Amino acid sequence: MRKWHLKLYLFLLLLVTAISCGGGGSGGGTGEASIRIVIQFPQAESTEATSELMSTRQSVEDIRIITITIEDGFPTIERTFDVTDLPLEERIFVPVGSDRIVTVRARDINGLLIAVGSTTIDVFPGGSNTATIQLELVGEVCDDGIDNNEDGDTDCADPDCDGERCDPEDDSFVCEDGQCVIPTPTPTPTPPAIESLCFDNMDNDEDDLVDCADPDCEGRICRVSGVSGVCDNGACRIIDLVPSINDICGVDFTVTNQGNTTAPASVTQVVFFIEDDSGNPGTASANLNTPSLSPGQSASFSVDPGTVIPSGSFCFVPNCVYTIEVDANNQIPESDEGNNTIIGLCPG
Structure with missing residues (x-):
């Protein structure tokens, strides 16, 4: 999974103006309402944001693009903002009513989805409401058939899933080279060959060293003219x-x-x-x-x-x-x- 490290906790403050739009959605009404949308980024370090902070164009690491979608009961409204150039006030005309679904998607400069958040708000005339949306980090889920981070790659086709479990019913399957497979077992290393006999006048391990001349034979039994001895410093030493x-x-x-x-x-x-x-x-x-x-x-x-x-x-x-x-x-x-x-x- 891709891991995102967001260093700054920042409120994005958007002013949404609601107007009467006769009968749109549930809980319809008349008049205007000022809606304050507060977006909270994950992994916060600071708890406050000011217009001064916004004017200096300080941005959260990685997050660059914010998309706000308001829907339910009327044509979907969508607005996209650049975090480095976000206005403090943006007027979005929303029909009055209850249970308006507000969804926020945060992406990086390449459009990769980083975090999402959603809430339901009531839009009534003559009042002021605040909708607070806590963004949660997202990554590619590797076994659901969905392009979770919206980068165009789904499950094992996403490089983020390499080595991750990909079959919800069988933990033995993992993503490997873009495929959901049972990983190839790591072969057991073959132990290095050694000189197996130190008195047969043969190079058993094919290292061009024969019998006592091979360090493998040090301290092992050897023979000279049928008499047994012990390999010592490259020669067959006989004690009797x-x-x-x-x-x-x-x-x-x-x-x-x-x-x-x-x-x-x-x-x-x-x-x-x-x-x-x-x-x-x-x-x-x-x-x-x-x-x-x-x-x-x-x-x-x-x-x-x-x-x-x-x-x-x-x-x-x-x-x-x-x-x-x-x-x-x-x-x-x-x-x-x-x-x-x-x-x-x-x-x-």
Whole structure:
């Protein structure tokens, strides 16, 4: 809908002279009557108007042309005035009678209807009457088949109706490109393609970047010569921590990084399977801090079972079984998680 912003509240004062016109209309009479017509504009800021204001030709924003129509019971009388050159007094000869319908239409300089108002007045001889007409803003109603603002375009054909509801029985229809239609749904955006596999040597998302060279693969699993790794800064980095026992009953062992990139610090856990005095099974464990290891680098450890197994429990019944697990907290993505644990057996 077109929205009008009228900044000034202005009374247009018109003096209408009524004369006897034998039998015209209802409530006919004889003599003359002076009729004062007051037109009030919408969105008022001031409540008074003076002849001085009128003489300076100040006008309401947008409203330029005023048409006054008086009808009912006699030939319709119509007068049109320019707001910027409106006389303070205009004599319109109106037959005496009651229920005269006074209609006011306000238009812009292009003739587009902006506001309308109407009232009924009685015109009697020998008296003075005032008819006050409050103008109301109008816009194009988009579903009534009427050119409401009288610009030559009706309903959806009026640009003012673009996007407005146009079917009084179905709210799903709106005006679109001059037609009353169900709007075309906004298509759901297609998510951007990503590199779906980072080890197939293919450019899955067709961005000319393959596997780890594609930023989409950062931190994802990759493979080199059948060995799994993790994409890191455009390359497939392989970490593979492997324990190996040096002395069966020591317990001495080594942790080696068999990957092609540095492994961060981790935890290696040694677990002894034990029994107490009553023969109840249990475990005793030691956690060893393993330093960061470069590719091929190893770290050696030695664990004394006597410092790990609590008093009153035994490991040599009849054999001492223990496990060594590297990256016990599972914090490091490795190419082969299946070789992280080794089992040791020390005969009793």
